[in-house]
Amino acid sequence: MPIGPQPKGRRGTVEEPYSPLNLRLVLASFGLVVCAVLSVLLLRAGWTVPGWLLAGWAVVALIDIVVVQMRRRARSRAEGGRSHSLFE
Known part of the structure; x- marks a missing residue:
């Protein structure tokens, strides 16, 4: 999958849903914190x-956060700085 924004004018369809990058960022951050804390405790x-x-x-999880941030920045540049909700 290329690292870039959604195609221009696309809001997503049933066949090709719009990527919820903000939600993915929240979940990856949660995974990073939980895994890191549990790792330290287990060690x-x-x-x-x-x-x-x-x-x-x-x-x-850290690598996923970096990739999501790159895609969010590319989407922001392509859409002129428009903000998105958690689910889009």
Whole structure:
């Protein structure tokens, strides 16, 4: 999937829904915080394998946040700075 805005004039259809980037950003941020905190707690408790697995998921959430931010900026540039609700 290319990193860029939705096509101009597209509000989404049933076949091609509009991407809820703001909601995806909130969920990825929540995942990052939860995975990072649980990872630290598990590593301190001596559970190394689950701790490192959760640390890996935290890294994946961080990468997702970066990708979403890049797409949100591209969408903002393409639409002239129009703000969006959480679900669009």
